[in-house]
Amino acid sequence: DAKTTQPNSxxxxxxxxxxxxxxxxxxxxxxxxxxxxxLPSQGPEYVIHGxxxxxxxxxxxxAIAEDRKSSTLILHRATLRDAAVYYCITQxxxxxxxxxxxxxxxxx
Amino acid sequence: xxxxxxxxxxxxTQMGQEVILRCVxxxxxxxxxxxxxxxxxxxxxxxxxxxxxxxEKSEIFDDQFSVERPDGSNFTLKIRSTKLEDSAMYFCASxxxxxxxxxxxxxxxxxxx
Numbered sequence: 001d002a003k004t005t006q007p008n009s010x011x012x013x014x015x016x017x018x019x020x021x022x023x024x025x026x027x028x029x030x031x032x033x034x035x036x037x038x039l040p041s042q043g044p045e046y047v048i049h050g051x052x053x054x055x056x057x058x059x060x061x062x063a064i065a066e067d068r069k070s071s072t073l074i075l076h077r078a079t080l081r082d083a084a085v086y087y088c089i090t091q092x093x094x095x096x097x098x099x100x101x102x103x104x105x106x107x108x
Numbered sequence: 109x110x111x112x113x114x115x116x117x118x119x120x121t122q123m124g125q126e127v128i129l130r131c132v133x134x135x136x137x138x139x140x141x142x143x144x145x146x147x148x149x150x151x152x153x154x155x156x157x158x159x160x161x162x163x164e165k166s167e168i169f170d171d172q173f174s175v176e177r178p179d180g181s182n183f184t185l186k187i188r189s190t191k192l193e194d195s196a197m198y199f200c201a202s203x204x205x206x207x208x209x210x211x212x213x214x215x216x217x218x219x220x221x
Contacts, residue, residue, distance in 0.1 A: 043212035
């Protein structure tokens, strides 16, 4: 089963930053931290992943705690199209083990 | 951006029938996966496939399920004798390496009546 803990839901306003937290206290040294999201009626979509250092891409930033037991996905300026379920996944094997994720609502 | 495609988008079948769900992974990817999502539930891993053989499978992936890469471009999931509880969205995914990002297809909605 999923080894991460995320809030069930979060709400934010359009054009504001969003910080989505994830706890993964049992992560092992070689596990990557992945974030995917699932928009309504679509397949999961990769957002970002990292191992130890913070990561940035065009979609988001990933801040990883020094002890790697938690991480935060940062959407710098949320849009309505960012409304989705966000999944934090620690991967130590080929498969991705999805939890329930955080349902992010964006208010106009 | 490259994409994974899946056909059909929706398949309706009767209990006990065989179904084949088709996927075209991204062309230079070597790792292939099937996941499913029962309505309202979380995404569940079914199987991973590399070098023409199954790398890992879940408890869900029993003898009724099989996967195949019949040619250089397609990747299929076969359910031999469908049950009502097989009704779900089935997602195919592919990646360049096992730890790399997985690209998911749009899914096939399977309805077993």
